[in-house]
Amino acid sequence: MFNFDFYNPTRILFGEDRLGSIDQLVPADAKVLITYGGGSAKKYGTVDKVRNALGDRIVHEFGGIEPNPHYETLVRAAEIVRREQIDFLLAIGGGSVIDGTKFITLAASYDGDALDLLKYGFSPIGLDVIGHTVPFGAVLTLPATGSEMNSGGVISYGQGKYPVFSELAFPKFSILDPTLTYTLPKIQVANGVVDAFVHTTEQYLTYPVEGRIQDRISEGILQTLIEIGETTIAEPENYDARANLVWSATLALNGLICAGVPQDWAAHMIGHELTALYGIDHGQTLAVILPSLLEVRREQKRAKLLQYADRVWRITEGSEDDRINSAIQKTRGFFESLGVKTRLSDYNIGADKIPEIIEQLKTHGMTALSETHDLTLDISQEILERAL
Structure with missing residues (x-):
């Protein structure tokens, strides 16, 4: 067996009816941006349930993250994070939305051209490049990629798909409620x-x-x-x-x-x-x-x-x-x-x-x-x- 380092700080909340835990997991004074994809999170009421769990917190929404999330879409969301001084991101969806949200938090905290972040490939983007990021959590609605408990994502730009990795991109928590996947x-x-x-x-x-x-x-x-x-x-x-x-x-x-x-x-x-x-x-x-x-x-x-x-x-x-x-x-x-x-x-x-x-x-x-x-x-x- 090779030498290895193993690090995974993501808290998993598994099972039915776990959305109420969001209130304890997101700071009480956080300004939150909910990210989601093509509309099913809205259609089936998941966004509303998450908003209810967030109580009186200030909540913004950013929808339309594509399957194979597009760089151009994500940098628009990153600008919202900076402009609105968002304190916490909450991704609702499958791997594409969670991957995209990882890139959003990295891009929002990067001082240079966010396109630079696609150049690292499988080499993790370190603290020397991005000192800190806005924390985020995930509500999984499509089981597939494992993005809910890892630090990587794949971002589409032009005719390419680019891996992006960073220890800063681990979700703080992920809610895995199998019943949220029934309508897929x-x-x-x-x-x-x-x-x-x-x-x-x-x-x-x-x-x-x-x-x-x-x-x-x-x-x-x-x-x-x-x-x-x-x-x-x-x-x-x-x-x-x-x-x-x-x-x-x-x-x-x-x-x-x-x-x-x-x-x-x-x-x-x-x-x-x-x-x-x-x-x-x-x-x-x-x-x-x-x-x-x-x-x-x-x-x-x-x-x-x-x-x-x-x-x-x-x-x-x-x-x-x-x-x-x-x-x-x-x-x-x-x-x-x-x-x-x-x-x-x-x-x-x-x-x-x-x-x-x-x-x-x-x-x-x-x-x-x-x-x-x-x-x-x-x-x-x-x-x-x-x-x-």
Whole structure:
């Protein structure tokens, strides 16, 4: 196991009817900005419930944060934070709104051009760049990204998606009430299951380093998602199934299972380009890329793929290659059982588009991906070709 530092200060309030806790968690004299997305938080009354919980505090609202939140939108919100001297931000939504709110608080506290904050990539933005930020909390309404309990986000600018990380971007608290997710469209729930699943495999399907605890937790997350995936889509008000999805998605990316082990993230980097270029949902891009990536990288990942076949899918018979093939097939089949397609052709993307995708990867510096940094543009092209 590698050396690691683990730090996660986010308080989690999990379960039904937790919105009332906001009154104790937000300073009594705070001037609050509520952030949200396309309107469902308003339509289904969540914004009103949060406002009620905030009592007599001065409250402003900023709606319209997009899926794959746009830089231009977020800097407008950052200006409101500065102009109105906001003391606390409260994000209501899924990963996009929470990611966006992280960037809002960073940008509002940065003295320079906020565009500079997109240049750090996976290197955390430190206290030497931003001395302090306006604190924020989150009310989760879409389980998928784990943004409710981590310090990272992905921001869209031009034709690119840019990771932004900082210890200053951890939520102070996140409220995870599974009942707030009941009204989600089926495709958003399915995308969330896929996203949580692939977050886990990005940290698990690499190479062995004797991270036994991390492996067992990862395997438990994957098995849970397989067990409840179809149920939580078919039965949106099945509390137990939805609660397990919510907590699985949080645990998949709160820093616990990546501590001390190698991480891949190539499926995400390639998938981001599909979203940026063609508007395909993030979870859908992962369902397309992961099975093909595992096929192409089977030798580099052989030991962990065999472990995955055994411990997650209970595949114990046949040759090593047969077991790996079966595990990859079952992964693809699982995504499709959720109603999520797994081929580029399902989204009308043919071989003629692959050069454009590769050029975007090159433009964004994604020329040496994977846990071993040897996934070249030629290999990315092979993965895309297999995904057709």
